[in-house]
Amino acid sequence: MPQLLNTTKELDFLIHETGKDSSVLLAQAVQEGIHLLFKRQVTAAYINKQLDRNKALLILGNEELEQIDYAWEALEKDISWGMGNA
Amino acid sequence: MHEAVFDTGPLIHLYEIEQLVIIPAIFKSIQIPEQVFREITNTPILSFIQYHSTKITILPISEPELFVTKDVFSNFRLHLADLAVLALLTITIEAIAVTDDLSLRKAVESSGRTVVGTIGLLFRAKALQLIDTIQLRHLINQVFDDSTLI
Numbered sequence: 311m312p313q314l315l316n317t318t319k320e321l322d323f324l325i326h327e328t329g330k331d332s333s334v335l336l337a338q339a340v341q342e343g344i345h346l347l348f349k350r351q352v353t354a355a356y357i358n359k360q361l362d363r364n365k366a367l368l369i370l371g372n373e374e375l376e377q378i379d380y381a382w383e384a385l386e387k388d389i390s391w392g393m394g395n396a
Numbered sequence: 397m398h399e400a401v402f403d404t405g406p407l408i409h410l411y412e413i414e415q416l417v418i419i420p421a422i423f424k425s426i427q428i429p430e431q432v433f434r435e436i437t438n439t440p441i442l443s444f445i446q447y448h449s450t451k452i453t454i455l456p457i458s459e460p461e462l463f464v465t466k467d468v469f470s471n472f473r474l475h476l477a478d479l480a481v482l483a484l485l486t487i488t489i490e491a492i493a494v495t496d497d498l499s500l501r502k503a504v505e506s507s508g509r510t511v512v513g514t515i516g517l518l519f520r521a522k523a524l525q526l527i528d529t530i531q532l533r534h535l536i537n538q539v540f541d542d543s544t545l546i
Binding site: 342381389393 | 518
């Protein structure tokens with residue numbers, strides 16, 4: 311398992327390694343963090359059938375959507391095996 | 397009861413929700429490739445494996461076996477431990493694979509073998525009356541909310 315550093319140490323590392331100002335790095339972190347949260351919410355909406363496949367495909371892309379579909383299928387198979395139906 | 401070949405993930409996830417105990421109750425025998433075993437650094441999981449040493453076996457997979465497996469599954473993105481699980485499955489014909497890794501799962505399924513993950517084990521624990529419905533619901537929530545499964 312990878313070891314997690316605290317946020318301050320990670321930011322210090324980035325400042326040192328990239329030579330970028332902390333304000334630039336923080337702005338980038340917010341932008342990427344929001345995008346990650348947005349995609350997570352889109353994924354949840356797709357799984358809960360609140361968002362159709364075509365819209366999810368536009369936002370997440372084919373590879374990510376196929377991965378989500380496969381994970382969902384795996385979950386259903388797991389439950390079926392667990393209940394003794396497989 | 398099935399034989400099982402275990403990957404690292406389910407051991408970690410079941411430890412995180414304090415349910416390692418269901419493993420020996422579900423399976424007749426459990427095999428862990430040495431390459432998977434080496435990834436486990438968590439003392440309670442290592443103690444659990446040692447405590448159940450009559451049922452849990454650590455098996456070495458040789459480099460030639462890993463290379464052959466790598467060739468067979470060259471279309472999949474797999475790590476060393478994944479290859480070791482696949483190699484061990486070719487030796488243990490009756491065993492099912494236990495993993496939460498989707499790439500490994502795809503590779504196992506492509507060879508026509510059965511594969512299950514942590515969620516499957518929890519539902520099987522319920523079917524075997526090791527846990528009740530309320531516990532199952534609570535544990536499923538715990539897996540998704542508190543463990544490192546997702």
